[in-house]
Amino acid sequence: MTANAPAQYSGRRSTVAALRLSLLGFMADPQWLIPSMIAPVIFGLVSFELFQGSGPYFLIYAILGAGMMSMWGQTLYGSGWATGQDREFGTLEPTIQAPSPYVYVVLGRVLWNVVSGLLGGLIVLGVVIAAAGYPPAIPNPVGFAVLFVFVMLTLAAVGVVFAAFYVYTRYAGFIQNIGEFAFYVGTGCMFPVVLLPFWTNPIALIFPPTWALDALRYLAIPGYQGFSWGFGWDLLGAVGTTAVYLAIAGTVFHRVERHVLEVGNLSDY
Amino acid sequence: MAGVTVPRISFWRTFWSNAVFAPRTSLGFMRVDFVLGTIFVIPLTQMVFFAFVVKLAMTGSVAYTALGNAVATVTYSSVFSVCQTTDSEKQQGTMEHLLVSPANRFALYIGRGLLPILISLATVSVGLVYAALLFGVPIAASAIPSLAVSVVLTAFAMVGFGLLLGGVALYLRTSIILGNIFLFVGLLLSGVNFPTSALPAPLRYAGDALPLTWGLAAIRASVANGPISSVGLLWVAVGLSAAISFGAAIGLWKVFERRALTTGSIARF
């Protein structure tokens, strides 16, 4: 590397660097382990209590519901929250100013949140099984596990795009707090979207997790009645919408970055 | 120095300046639209969420859950926002300047709780209106005076609890973690979605330590138009809970302040 030929950034390297920084930050400040572990336990117990006695597959509803509740916060908002922290620490400016597009940094953080979200999901599984005293009867455990991870990835895709909002405005955290339960309602986190008034369904279908979670329920719960098009189209829809989110993430970030550079609020917190 | 008079700082002056000024330093209170969102949107979305869960599970009462969540949303405006204000002081570097001032600590902390108390009152009130109009919770006109007392006491108790947790931020890096935990803990332990009698004894006792448990019990008793003798006992419990929370908050703030000054954690966040 000489003064005339600057180093080339690599998206992969920036993503790994951000993932590593998230891990270092977590190890430096492991107090966040507490809500990451306690929240899944609480959701697991609440979910178990609510679904207890509601039928032969209530355990699966409880596991899926609580698992989603604990993982969604982590995965969906964790990366956005970290961007909000960048604003507070004053590190958003130097990171945006670096040659590597900020979307790669967010991707790294999202990956970390997927991992910690999956751990939360495992905790939920353990808690619900412990409360019930027996494991749920899942017809296709391997398929369930694979699709479970895929649901997390669909969440991550939405999380990447949501994180742009935190670059856009310092108020993103408050808007997230206000809209959090609305998002859980609209995307079928604890209950199928088909239970909601039909006019809400198109809005819900904008989000990849809506499709993925419906597919997961079709796979795990015999006799499940979700969206009428069934498992196959749910899966396709999940893959398609996730691809769209990932495809637009770069453009969204580019536009948002441009906007904040024009408005000049990058250092506001 | 002989002849130099140090001005006396009035308790009420400290109280009012913190009540009026301090909220304006916190992002969440800076914008009226966020405050309105906290009051009008969060209760509705949380109530809808759990109502649909209960509807799916068919094991509980929608009205019971709706009323519980209407009250539980007070946690955002009391516990969570007070914790956020404390953390914000640290991040902005103003906490040290607060603590180096001779201002009466009691007036300082109580003053800071005034606006959250008012917003908490509004949040619960709006939640109760939603519960009555949308979720079939019957609230007789004759129950309103008793309900008003229960709601006011609950708001005070929750803000006191928030101040107690906020004091932890003086010693730890942040109290938002605790705020986060207690957002969820209430859902499990305070009889929000199912009666506390469904919980094992240790969890029931843990729930009894939370102001939300007593506040919600008082509000449920008021809605049920219970006799003043039984509601009154619950008021005493909530009032005691409020007194303990505020008292412990002030005591702990002093302890944590001392600790933070010794360890140098005031400036760490």
Added chain:
Amino acid sequence: MIRTDLAIETRGITREFVSRKGFLFREVNRTEALRGVDLGVERGSIFGLLGPNGAGKTTFVKILSTLLVPTSGSALVLGHDVTKETAWLRPRIGLVLGGERGLYNRISGRENLRYFADLYGVPTSERDRRITELLERVGLGAAGDRRVEEYSRGMKQKLHIARGILHRPQILFLDEPTIGLDPKSARETRKLVRSLVSDGVTIFLTTHYMFEAEELCPQLAILSKGRIVARDTVDGLRELVGGDRTLEAEAYGFEDREVEALKRLPGVSKVVGEEFGPTMRLTMRVRTDEIDADDVLRTLPGHPELAVKERRTSLEDVYLDLVEEEAR
């Protein structure tokens, strides 16, 4: 036409900030931070930008370093547009904003640098060695593995500087780089800055320390209220404000006729009065060698307490003269 010999070329740069207050009836406040800045800086030089607080220095630096889009005007850095060619520019620009924020407090200085080295694509074969070298160079060799939250203000400033040059930029923007540094560290930083120039790096520096600007910057500009009020060498700026010699006369007050008499002295370009408690000081800028302290003493006979000093016009004198004139 792009001038390839210029590292920085700006034409008519303006920047307005809009803030809104209120809910129903929103009050809009507009602040013009920059009001038409034209500037050219040659490659491989150190250029200083001085200005009072709020003059627009940091805003200008952020525009040049691609962190802010100007409201109007054009800015080229290394011949490339700062708003349209950010991808080309960012690997080649180093930025040091300094201050207490802008670093990850909960991890070490070394980890901070490693993270940004990855974002800048510093070759992995070189990265760790470069980080160690830089930590030593800025005086953080022993503290590199401690958490940044344990650093003093000066240490954080050094880490900012290390980050700014980590990827060997072609142009480095330093916004008050020695603020918060003790004299020894500040001197070392200035030495570092000079060594970067000898490596071919262009340095654009903002500072409040006049001696620093005088020591480091062959060319300077003074920014006041969003406009460049002067741009020249230090000697050129001295001439601009009326001469490179300054005479100061101090006594318990002077009459107007006495001030007029001083103004009529040959070579005196300006006389400015200033009160210091019970005394008044008259500062004269003198272009020529025709007069000296004795001439002033002869012109002001009625002041037995009169003290007259002669010195070289400093950059601070220049700065204050120009900034105060702009304020008027």
